[in-house]
Amino acid sequence: MTDELSTLLERAAMRPGRDPRVTPPPAARVRMPLVAVAAGLIAVLVVAGAVAFATRRSGRATPSPTSTAAAEVRTGRDGVSVVLPDGWYRSRVPTAPWLHSPREVLALADAPIADVPHDGANHAACPSEIPEAGVDAARTGGAFVWIGDLSGGATFDPPPERPRSVADAAWRPLCALEGMETRGTTFTEGGRDLIVSVVIRADAPPEVRRQVDELLDSVSVTPG
Amino acid sequence: MRSTRAGEVPDDLDAFCRAVWPRLVGALSLQVGGRELAEELAQEAVARTCRHWETVRTLDSPAGWVHRVAFNLANSHHRRLRAARRAHRLVRAEAPTPDPADVLAVRAAVAELPPHERSVVVCRYYLGLSVAETADALGCPEATVKTRTRRALARLRATGIIGEDS
Numbered sequence: 189m190t191d192e193l194s195t196l197l198e199r200a201a202m203r204p205g206r207d208p209r210v211t212p213p214p215a216a217r218v219r220m221p222l223v224a225v226a227a228g229l230i231a232v233l234v235v236a237g238a239v240a241f242a243t244r245r246s247g248r249a250t251p252s253p254t255s256t257a258a259a260e261v262r263t264g265r266d267g268v269s270v271v272l273p274d275g276w277y278r279s280r281v282p283t284a285p286w287l288h289s290p291r292e293v294l295a296l297a298d299a300p301i302a303d304v305p306h307d308g309a310n311h312a313a314c315p316s317e318i319p320e321a322g323v324d325a326a327r328t329g330g331a332f333v334w335i336g337d338l339s340g341g342a343t344f345d346p347p348p349e350r351p352r353s354v355a356d357a358a359w360r361p362l363c364a365l366e367g368m369e370t371r372g373t374t375f376t377e378g379g380r381d382l383i384v385s386v387v388i389r390a391d392a393p394p395e396v397r398r399q400v401d402e403l404l405d406s407v408s409v410t411p412g
Numbered sequence: 413m414r415s416t417r418a419g420e421v422p423d424d425l426d427a428f429c430r431a432v433w434p435r436l437v438g439a440l441s442l443q444v445g446g447r448e449l450a451e452e453l454a455q456e457a458v459a460r461t462c463r464h465w466e467t468v469r470t471l472d473s474p475a476g477w478v479h480r481v482a483f484n485l486a487n488s489h490h491r492r493l494r495a496a497r498r499a500h501r502l503v504r505a506e507a508p509t510p511d512p513a514d515v516l517a518v519r520a521a522v523a524e525l526p527p528h529e530r531s532v533v534v535c536r537y538y539l540g541l542s543v544a545e546t547a548d549a550l551g552c553p554e555a556t557v558k559t560r561t562r563r564a565l566a567r568l569r570a571t572g573i574i575g576e577d578s
Binding site: 192197198208299329 | 447519552
């Protein structure tokens with residue numbers, strides 16, 4: 189049986205008309221020895237201290253610090269930003285355009301997220317309204333994070349204040365997805381009620397889980 | 413391990429991509445029903461392999477990872493196409509093909525299978541993956557693979573392209 193079908197499929201499959209385009213992987217980050225890192229840190233602190241001392245002596249105002257996180261992603265309209273871990277992507281278009289409350293603010297994954305057609309159809313992977321495009325990205329990479337704004341949603345109790353760390357948040361399981369772990373939480377910050385959904389592949393390495401926690405801890409909210 | 417300078421394609425990455433390419437395109441052509449689209453999706457799978465090579469190379473089955481990516485891409489494409497057709501009532505024009513009639517019949521029979529069953533048939537009988545490997549590539553339990561295989565074979569038998577004793 190298997191031979192017969194395999195032979196048929198072998199004949200039916202199309203042969204490539206060209207070779208693959210193989211591109212160099214992204215340059216690996218240089219790992220600096222711990223001693224060098226410590227020495228560099230000390231040097232920076234010494235210089236910063238000297239500058240601060242000189243500034244105070246000269247009576248000039250200290251300039252306000254500017255953001256140095258080159259990878260910081262900001263939504264222009266919604267005032268919610270995160271520091272995107274290396275190798276992560278933000279969706280180009282909303283992954284859940286059928287949702288209005290919560291309204292999508294950010295959709296992020298460690299693999300590219302396919303564009304979702306804004307055709308009025310519901311492209312949710314399960315009843316928790318987790319978008320299929322996000323689940324696909326999590327299956328390809330390892331994780332998908334969705335942040336929505338509950339403002340205007342009258343059916344929810346006021347969420348708790350944002351905890352100091354995502355580890356302290358009141359997470360609840362979301363709908364079941366094969367081979368995936370799902371969880372969600374809500375919190376209030378700056379008068380904004382936000383909801384977070386996380387999908388992580390069950391066999392995702394600890395590095396991915398750490399990136400998700402760091403990403404969520406980096407959430408910055410402009411008061412609404 | 414041989415070191416590679418920044419901007420160069422590592423030898424093992426190049427060899428891996430070239431080795432999986434023909435089967436990847438073949439599998440995707442059966443899944444999506446066209447060579448150009450199959451090459452496009454396979455190229456995207458290769459591009460992601462390149463991007464994540466430092467991780468992929470350490471996996472037990474790098475080929476399994478690429479298959480998973482490829483079938484996810486094919487499924488996403490299928491969903492987008494379905495939505496686009498719903499929205500715009502698109503009709504796809506099939507290019508004339510010089511292939512023999514029996515080959516066309518097999519392609520047509522495979523194309524008629526529901527996408528999930530088609531993926532299982534392609535993984536099991538074209539790529540030669542085991543039930544466990546297929547489950548891993550498609551992200552579903554082994555029992556689901558067995559069920560889909562049984563149903564797909566029944567449908568293919570009904571078309572007459574494989575025998576009743578199959």
